[in-house]
Amino acid sequence: MNGRSALFAPLLMFATQPVLAEPSNEPGLAPGGARIEAQAHFGVATTPFDVTTLAEAKGQAVVLLAAGSYALSEPLSFELHIPVVVGSVAQPAGSYIDAAALGNPQLGARYRLMQRRSGEASLALAGAVDVGLPLASHAEDLMPNRVLAIADGVEGRGRPEWFTPGVMPITASSALRWASAAWTLETELRLPLFVRVSEADLPSATTNTRSIGLAAVASGEARYRLSRRLSLATTAQLFFDIVPSVAHVRGVSRVQDFERLSLYIHFGSRGALVVDLQTAIAGELGGAMVAGGLRGVVDF
Amino acid sequence: MSSSEPVRVAKRPDRFPEGTRVWKQFSVRGARIETRLLEKRGPSDADWLSLAYSWDPDGKDALAAPLGVIDAQHTDHDVPAAGECWACHGGRRSFILGFSAVQLAASAAAGEIDLADLIEQGRLSRPPASAPVVPGNSVEAAALGYLHANCSHCHNQTRPARSGARCFDPDNSDDFTLAVGQLDGVASTPTYRTVVGHAVKRGDPDDSKLYKLVSSRGMFRQMPPLATEKVDTAAVANLRAWIEGL
Numbered sequence: 248m249n250g251r252s253a254l255f256a257p258l259l260m261f262a263t264q265p266v267l268a269e270p271s272n273e274p275g276l277a278p279g280g281a282r283i284e285a286q287a288h289f290g291v292a293t294t295p296f297d298v299t300t301l302a303e304a305k306g307q308a309v310v311l312l313a314a315g316s317y318a319l320s321e322p323l324s325f326e327l328h329i330p331v332v333v334g335s336v337a338q339p340a341g342s343y344i345d346a347a348a349l350g351n352p353q354l355g356a357r358y359r360l361m362q363r364r365s366g367e368a369s370l371a372l373a374g375a376v377d378v379g380l381p382l383a384s385h386a387e388d389l390m391p392n393r394v395l396a397i398a399d400g401v402e403g404r405g406r407p408e409w410f411t412p413g414v415m416p417i418t419a420s421s422a423l424r425w426a427s428a429a430w431t432l433e434t435e436l437r438l439p440l441f442v443r444v445s446e447a448d449l450p451s452a453t454t455n456t457r458s459i460g461l462a463a464v465a466s467g468e469a470r471y472r473l474s475r476r477l478s479l480a481t482t483a484q485l486f487f488d489i490v491p492s493v494a495h496v497r498g499v500s501r502v503q504d505f506e507r508l509s510l511y512i513h514f515g516s517r518g519a520l521v522v523d524l525q526t527a528i529a530g531e532l533g534g535a536m537v538a539g540g541l542r543g544v545v546d547f
Numbered sequence: 548m549s550s551s552e553p554v555r556v557a558k559r560p561d562r563f564p565e566g567t568r569v570w571k572q573f574s575v576r577g578a579r580i581e582t583r584l585l586e587k588r589g590p591s592d593a594d595w596l597s598l599a600y601s602w603d604p605d606g607k608d609a610l611a612a613p614l615g616v617i618d619a620q621h622t623d624h625d626v627p628a629a630g631e632c633w634a635c636h637g638g639r640r641s642f643i644l645g646f647s648a649v650q651l652a653a654s655a656a657a658g659e660i661d662l663a664d665l666i667e668q669g670r671l672s673r674p675p676a677s678a679p680v681v682p683g684n685s686v687e688a689a690a691l692g693y694l695h696a697n698c699s700h701c702h703n704q705t706r707p708a709r710s711g712a713r714c715f716d717p718d719n720s721d722d723f724t725l726a727v728g729q730l731d732g733v734a735s736t737p738t739y740r741t742v743v744g745h746a747v748k749r750g751d752p753d754d755s756k757l758y759k760l761v762s763s764r765g766m767f768r769q770m771p772p773l774a775t776e777k778v779d780t781a782a783v784a785n786l787r788a789w790i791e792g793l
Contacts, residue, residue, distance in 0.1 A: 291766075300601070300616040339615030340627035341773040342634045389614060 276318035281547045286312035288523065290538020292400030295531055296393060297493040299453035304396035306343060308334030310540075322359040326377070328352065330409040332398040336390055348384035348391035350398070350409040351416055353377045360421075368427040379408050379416035385447040392447060401538045403505025403527055404486040405464045408439040413447025414460065414492055416440065431470040431478075438463050441492040449493065460492025470511065478511035482525075503530035517546040561640045563587050565594070569643055575622045579606050583627075585636070585643060592707065595642045597632035623776060634773055638700040638717075640707045649695060649725045652678040675727050683733045690789035691725055693782045694738055697771055699723040704737070721746060749793040758783075758790060 276282055288310045296304040311331045318324040330350030335343040355377030362371045384391035392412055399410040408416035420437040441460035449456060464487070470480035484505040491499075507525040514520070521542040527533050567587040573580050579602045586596040600609035601616045615628035636642045648662055655661035666674040681688040701717040703724045722737035729735050742757065743749065752758040760770035762783045769775070 300612065300619075301614060302617055338628045338631045339617050339625040340631045340634075341625075341775075342631045344630065 276316065276324055276546065278318050278320050280318045282316045282544060283547070284312070284314040284542065284544050286310070286314075286540065286542040288401055288525070288538050288540035290401035290525070290536060290540075292397050292532065292536040292538070294396050294400035294404070294535075295495060295497070295499045296396050297454055297491070297496050298389065298449060299496045301339070301389065301393070302497050304393040304400075305337040306335050306394070306397045308332050308394055308397040308401050310398045310401050316357070324357045326353070326355040326357060326375075328355075328377075328409070330398075330406075332394050332410070334394045334397055336393045336397065344390065346390040346394040348395050348398075348412075349382055350395060351379035351381060351383045351411070351414075353379050353408060353416070353418070355418075368425065371424045372421065373424075374421045375419070377408070377416075377418040377420070379414075379418070381413065381415040381444045383410065383412035383414075383447075385412040385445075385449075387448050389448065392449070400532055400536050401525075403484055403507075403525065403532065403536070404488075404503045404530075405466065405484045405505055407441075407462050407486075407492075411441055411460075411492055413445040413449070413456070414441040414443050417442065429472045431472075431480075432468070433470075434465070434467045436463070436465050443492065454496070455494035457490065457492055457494065459490065461490040463487040463489060470509075476513050478513065480507075480509040480511060482507040482509065500530040503532060504528055505532070519544045562592065563641060563643060565590055567643075569646075573624060575620070575624055578602075578604075578620065579609075580619050580622060580624050581612075581616075581626045582609055583632075585632070587642075592640055592642065595636070597636065598629050599626045601626050625774075625776075627774065631773065635700050635771075638703065638706050640705070644700045645696065647695075647725070648675055648679050648727050649681060649692070649730075652680070679725075679727050679730055681725060682730050682736065686785060686788050686792060687733050689782075689785045691733070691736055691738055693786065694723040694742075695725040697782075699725070701771075704741075743793060747790055747793070750791060752787045752790040755790055758786060761786060 289307070290310075291307045293303055293305040296302060309332070311333070312328060313331075314326065314328045316324050316326040329352045331347070332350060333347045334345070336346050337343055355375050357373055357375040360372045360374055362369065364370075383395060386392070395410040395412060399407060402409075408418050416439050418437055418439040420435060422433060422435040424431065424433040426432075439462050441462075443456060443458045443460075446456055464484060466482060466484035468480055468482040470478050472478045482505075484507075486503040486505065488499070488501040488503070505525065505527050507523055509524075510522045512520045512522070521544070522539075523542065524539045526537045527535075565587050569585045571583045573582075581602065582600045584596070584598050584600065588594050588596050599612050599615065601612040601619055602609040604620055612626050613629045615631065616626035618624070619626050636644060651660075651662040651665065653661065655664070662675070662678055665671050681692055683691060699722070702719075702721040704719055704722045706719065720741060722741045724737050726737075729737065733739050746755065746757040748755045757770070760768065762778055763769055764776060764778060
């Protein structure tokens with residue numbers, strides 16, 4: 248056995264074990280069940296920043312997310328997402344300064360509107376409403392604001408409700424999910440509405456904040472179960488900048504694509520570790536963002 | 548300098564009197580874009596105020612820009628944030644850059660100041676006996692001068708230990724300084740003693756780390772790392788000729 252074979256043999260054995268358990272992709276949680284999620288995505292991004300004198304935010308960021316959900320009943324569950332960002336923000340002349348920021352924590356309720364089963368396949372439709380606590384960090388030096396903008400870029404501009412300071416986001420969403428033994432297909436549409444509660448330290452002379460903003464995010468994921476332990480998934484997402492919560496100070500593409508390739512490593516039916524690689528092809532982030540990282544999910 | 552106290556000179560100016568103010572102005576196609584100010588506001592080496600002012604498009608007023616400006620007045624000139632000044636200026640005890648005997652030795656234009664003026668006005672604590680001359684032929688002198696002016700404020704072996712913000716931690720083994728007392732010949736300069744044979748491979752610019760970095764731009768693959776987005780093609784051509792001739 249050469250070195251390469253020695254390296255890959257355990258992985259192949261791991262990957263080709265027969266399917267013995269249903270993956271943890273059952274829609275929803277059993278009543279009284281809970282789920283804990285954690286995420287760490289690291290990436291570099293250059294994103295629009297709507298201050299006339301600082302029209303872009305550039306740098307590296309680690310987007311940390313702690314999330315939990317609890318199923319009160321068969322159709323109803325409650326969710327909490329807490330995003331935190333640490334990173335380095337490029338200054339105009341090219342130096343980097345470290346910064347950290349809290350995003351807007353999200354409290355949500357998810358209701359399963361419909362579920363159908365047919366043999367091994369299931370179809371589920373859910374609706375959700377999330378309300379963000381307007382706690383995202385901001386400061387006079389705009390460092391937290393900028394590191395949040397970079398984090399928004401790392402996530403493909405697809406989670407503006409997490410990373411927009413000075414607003415209370417209210418996000419309505421619906422998700423349709425079809426799952427079989429091998430395939431899971433899921434689509435989601437989210438409509439984050441931003442209600443401004445403060446100027447978030449943005450200078451009035453060089454910014455134009457709006458009292459209301461609105462975006463739409465449509466995404467779809469296709470996941471294939473390679474083995475008992477492994478799944479491979481690809482995600483595509485489109486962000487639509489309908490009414491920016493801060494008026495753009497330069498021409499900014501109003502549509503943003505985002506693509507993610509993920510490897511799921513399942514641990515029985517209750518847990519999974521996900522390795523993500525994500526980027527954008529066009530829009531403001533095309534050629535200006537690449538990121539990757541880990542997500543972990545455990546059900547109780 | 549508002550004070551009658553002279554600039555304290557050891558081998559190079561290393562302490563300016565309280566009240567010293569230094570301005571630097573940037574224009575693009577004749578239009579004023581930015582004016583930078585450094586002001587010594589106290590007795591210690593850390594008592595410098597650094598701030599850039601960004602000019603209005605009509606050129607009538609300039610406003611402090613502590614956060615800096617990206618692409619000021621729709622040019623490709625970036626105004627640095629106040630905190631960035633320390634990244635380069637913090638590499639010298641004097642904080643002021645460019646105010647060295649070598650860089651002031653040439654005769655200044657009318658209305659500007661040069662080394663002879665400073666000596667005549669009694670502004671230096673230890674004035675040099677004669678104006679220093681950069682050693683070497685024209686290519687060597689130009690290369691040494693470029694490296695001194697653009698690299699030595701970070702890459703020198705007398706960098707002060709500062710607790711303030713510094714954006715980078717440059718390699719201290721390299722020293723590009725040109726200083727009075729080390730100008731007897733090219734071999735006497737710190738550049739030849741610490742860089743040639745290491746970051747510079749004799750006769751081979753394409754395999755020289757220094758040449759690769761000064762001739763490219765991009766995150767983590769350019770020198771200087773700050774305040775430059777374009778390659779200085781004339782300087783790079785001279786550096787190439789210098790390395791090929793080593």
